[in-house]
Amino acid sequence: MSGIRCDGEREPGPGAREIGPGLNSTESRGGIEVSGSASYEDLAGKRVVITGGASGIGLATARRFVSEGSRVVIVDKNKGALEEVLSDNPGLVGGIPADVSRPEEVRDAFRQVDALLGGVDVLIANAGISVRKPFLEIEYEQWRQVLGVNLDGVFLCAQEAIRRMQAQRSGVVLFTASTNGMVGHPLYADYNASKAGVILLAKTIALEFAPWLRVNAVCPGYVLTPMQKAEYTPEMLEEVNQKIPLKRHADPEEVAALFAFLASSESSYITGQFIAIDGGETA
Numbered sequence: 001m002s003g004i005r006c007d008g009e010r011e012p013g014p015g016a017r018e019i020g021p022g023l024n025s026t027e028s029r030g031g032i033e034v035s036g037s038a039s040y041e042d043l044a045g046k047r048v049v050i051t052g053g054a055s056g057i058g059l060a061t062a063r064r065f066v067s068e069g070s071r072v073v074i075v076d077k078n079k080g081a082l083e084e085v086l087s088d089n090p091g092l093v094g095g096i097p098a099d100v101s102r103p104e105e106v107r108d109a110f111r112q113v114d115a116l117l118g119g120v121d122v123l124i125a126n127a128g129i130s131v132r133k134p135f136l137e138i139e140y141e142q143w144r145q146v147l148g149v150n151l152d153g154v155f156l157c158a159q160e161a162i163r164r165m166q167a168q169r170s171g172v173v174l175f176t177a178s179t180n181g182m183v184g185h186p187l188y189a190d191y192n193a194s195k196a197g198v199i200l201l202a203k204t205i206a207l208e209f210a211p212w213l214r215v216n217a218v219c220p221g222y223v224l225t226p227m228q229k230a231e232y233t234p235e236m237l238e239e240v241n242q243k244i245p246l247k248r249h250a251d252p253e254e255v256a257a258l259f260a261f262l263a264s265s266e267s268s269y270i271t272g273q274f275i276a277i278d279g280g281e282t283a
C-alpha cells in the first residue's frame with residue numbers, strides 16, 4: 001500500500017493557514033448553517049491523523065483541522081473515496097489507504113505517516129462500521145468484523161500513535177465512540193459492545209499515560225452522514241428526528257467542532273472522559 005500525497009501542499013505557518021474548501025466562512029449543509037472559521041491557534045501546525053477520514057464525521061473533522069492550520073493525514077479503507085477527498089481538499093497533507101482492523105496495514109500506515117508528517121501530535125481514531133441486526137441473527141463473522149474495525153482498529157492505531165507521542169511526551173488521542181456505547185439500543189449488539197469498549201479503552205489509556213497525554217472519547221448521537229443516511233427512508237428520518245430533543249440529527253461539522261476543542265489547549269484539563277454530542281438524546 002502506498003500513501004497518496006496531495007500535490008500543491010503548503011506548509012501552514014502562523015498567519016498562513018490552509019483553509020479547506022467551503023470552510024472559510026459559513027456554509028449550508030442540509031439546510032443548516034454551519035460556521036467553520038478557524039478558532040484554536042494552538043492547532044496550527046499540529047500533526048493530525050484521522051482514521052475513516054474519507055467520509056462523514058472523519059471527513060468533516062479533517063476539513064476542520066485543515067481550516068485550523070493543522071497538518072492532516074487521513075487513513076481510510078476506501079481508496080476511491082480517499083483519492084476523491086484528496087483532490088477536493090488540497091489542504092490535506094495526504095491520505096493512506098489502510099484497513100484499521102489489520103495490524104500489518106496499521107503498522108505500515110503509520111510508517112507512511114512518519115514519512116509524511118514526521119510524527120503525530122493528535123490521533124482521531126474514528127473509522128467505524130455498523131450493521132443493524134437482531135441479536136440471534138448476528139453471525140460470528142459479522143461480530144468479529146464489527147469488533148475488528150470499531151475496537152481492534154482503535155486499539156491498533158492508538159498503540160502506534162502513542163508510541164510516537166511517548167518519545168515527545170505530548171499528544172492528544174481522541175476516539176469516536178457513540179451514545180450506543182453509553183446506553184443500550186436494540187439491534188446493534190456488536191456495535192454497542194464495541195463502542196462501550198472504546199469508552200473504557202479511552203479511560204484506561206488516559207490513566208496509564210497521564211499527565212503528558214490526554215485521551216477522550218466522543219459519543220455522537222444521530223449524525224446525518226452517509227453511514228446513517230444509508231439506513232433511512234425519508235419517513236424513518238423524520239420519525240427519528242421527532243425522538244431527539246433538539247428535533248434534528250447532528251451535522252458532521254458539529255462533531256468536528258467538538259474534536260477541535262478537545263484537541264486544543266482550551267480543553268487542557270479534560271482527560272479520561274466520554275463526551276456525548278447528541279441533541280439531548282441521553283439527557
Ligand SMILES: NC(=O)c1ccc[n+]([C@@H]2O[C@H](COP(=O)([O-])OP(=O)(O)OC[C@H]3O[C@@H](n4cnc5c(N)ncnc54)[C@H](O)[C@@H]3O)[C@@H](O)[C@H]2O)c1
Nearest residue numbers: 052055056057076077078099100127128178222223225227
Ligand atoms: N453517523 C452517526 O450517526 C454516528 C453516530 C455515532 C457514532 N458514529 C461513529 O462515527 C464514526 C464515523 O462514522 P460516519 O457516520 O462518519 O460513517 P461513514 O461511513 O460516513 O464514514 C466512515 C469511514 O470509515 C471508513 N472505514 C470503514 N471501515 C474501515 C476500516 N476497516 N479501515 C479504515 N477505514 C474504514 C469508511 O471507508 C468511511 O470512509 C464511526 O466510528 C461511527 O461508529 C456515527
